Amino acid sequence: MFLQVLTFLHNLTTLLFGIFISAFFLGIKQNPKNVFTLLLFSSLESFLYISTVLLFGMDTADRLYAFIIHLPLILFLILYYKYSLLSACISVCSAYLCCQLSNWIGLLALAVTGTQWCYYFVRILTTLITYFLLCTSVCRTTEDIFAKEKRELCIIGFLPCVYYLFDYACTKLSSLLYSGNKIIVEFMGFAFCISYFAFLFVYFQEYENRQEIKQYSELIEMRFSSIQKEIKQVRKSEHMLAILRHDMRHHLDIILTQLQNGNAQQAVSYIREIGHSYDDTIITSYCKNEMINSVISIYQSRFSEKGMVLNCDISIGQTLPFPDTAVCTILSNALENAMHALEQTDLSSKWASLVIFEKRNHLLFQIKNPVQQIPKFIDGLPVSTQKEHGIGVKSIAFYVEQLNGTCQFSVSDHTFILKIII
Numbered sequence: 122m123f124l125q126v127l128t129f130l131h132n133l134t135t136l137l138f139g140i141f142i143s144a145f146f147l148g149i150k151q152n153p154k155n156v157f158t159l160l161l162f163s164s165l166e167s168f169l170y171i172s173t174v175l176l177f178g179m180d181t182a183d184r185l186y187a188f189i190i191h192l193p194l195i196l197f198l199i200l201y202y203k204y205s206l207l208s209a210c211i212s213v214c215s216a217y218l219c220c221q222l223s224n225w226i227g228l229l230a231l232a233v234t235g236t237q238w239c240y241y242f243v244r245i246l247t248t249l250i251t252y253f254l255l256c257t258s259v260c261r262t263t264e265d266i267f268a269k270e271k272r273e274l275c276i277i278g279f280l281p282c283v284y285y286l287f288d289y290a291c292t293k294l295s296s297l298l299y300s301g302n303k304i305i306v307e308f309m310g311f312a313f314c315i316s317y318f319a320f321l322f323v324y325f326q327e328y329e330n331r332q333e334i335k336q337y338s339e340l341i342e343m344r345f346s347s348i349q350k351e352i353k354q355v356r357k358s359e360h361m362l363a364i365l366r367h368d369m370r371h372h373l374d375i376i377l378t379q380l381q382n383g384n385a386q387q388a389v390s391y392i393r394e395i396g397h398s399y400d401d402t403i404i405t406s407y408c409k410n411e412m413i414n415s416v417i418s419i420y421q422s423r424f425s426e427k428g429m430v431l432n433c434d435i436s437i438g439q440t441l442p443f444p445d446t447a448v449c450t451i452l453s454n455a456l457e458n459a460m461h462a463l464e465q466t467d468l469s470s471k472w473a474s475l476v477i478f479e480k481r482n483h484l485l486f487q488i489k490n491p492v493q494q495i496p497k498f499i500d501g502l503p504v505s506t507q508k509e510h511g512i513g514v515k516s517i518a519f520y521v522e523q524l525n526g527t528c529q530f531s532v533s534d535h536t537f538i539l540k541i542i543i
């Protein structure tokens with residue numbers, strides 16, 4: 122009787138573990154509503170399993186377990202929680218793989234003690250501990266993993282899915298695993314090897330992307346170093362301008378003398394010389410910070426040259442709470458992306474709006490511009506289909522992350538919106 126109770130509890134905890142972990146891996150919130158829904162679904166699954174056992178026996182029920190439990194679970198995650206077929210399958214297979222931890226530890230306890238009740242007791246205890254660890258530590262990050270694009274998701278789910286098929290084919294539907302066939306025994310090592318190669322491939326690509334962002338950021342820093350030199354030159358020019366204004370009376374006297382003597386050409390040349398001294402001496406003041414003024418002035422000129430309008434509303438102090446270079450890099454990339462997006466449209470009115478304000482030692486950016494074609498988003502970032510594009514978006518995300526900030530890309534009514542808080 123005691124062994125039967127342990128067997129029942131083992132089957133129940135394993136069932137609940139598989140259903141709840143499959144759901145939580147996908148990012149389903151662990152709130153009372155979802156817990157109640159999953160418990161209700163578990164009750165229906167239990168009824169279906171018990172009915173199969175009573176009608177056809179335990180062996181048949183175990184062979185049909187995938188069709189009785191797993192297939193309805195996959196359909197439930199797709200139809201009720203609206204997840205994709207690929208995500209649901211990988212999540213269920215991953216939860217199944219996690220069940221093998223309690224299975225192996227239970228077999229170890231059985232080998233040591235030789236008692237069946239100890240096997241089930243250890244499995245129940247291990248299942249509960251594993252469930253607690255996964256819910257508190259792992260499920261928080263798996264939501265982002267299962268939201269990745271299909272190529273990465275297939276690599277992530279390759280090993281759990283292969284193990285699921287292998288285990289059912291070799292242990293549930295047959296006894297090939299225990300036949301001693303070397304090909305069967307060594308297959309999982311082969312599967313692990315393929316998964317490792319796939320992981321290295323993805324990791325290498327991510328490493329290359331980060332290196333590309335780093336190189337791009339270094340170029341941006343060089344650009345702003347040049348801007349700082351230009352600011353110094355502007356300050357020098359402003360000093361010269363103050364001198365010119367002070368000496369304006371003398372200049373006018375010289376021009377008047379040249380005209381009175383009939384030297385009109387010399388007078389014109391002198392006027393042009395004075396005019397050149399005034400060129401490039403003024404940067405539009407949008408705020409008290411000179412670096413921000415320089416960046417916006419540069420892009421204001423570029424927008425104007427392309428027949429576009431850049432509306433600015435800036436309210437920040439002279440000193441930023443973060444390094445000027447990092448902030449200006451974010452701003453430069455954002456304006457560059459907006460300009461490129463407008464170039465790809467045939468709208469009669471091409472505009473972008475920039476709002477920056479400072480609040481409690483935080484900077485808040487908002488940039489808007491109209492778009493005709495809604496961009497594709499992966500991991501919350503817009504993805505460009507054009508070659509050598511999209512680095513600016515990655516650079517923005519990289520710098521915002523370095524400054525412990527957040528950035529949000531979205532589209533509303535064919536208006537692209539970038540919000541940044543750092």
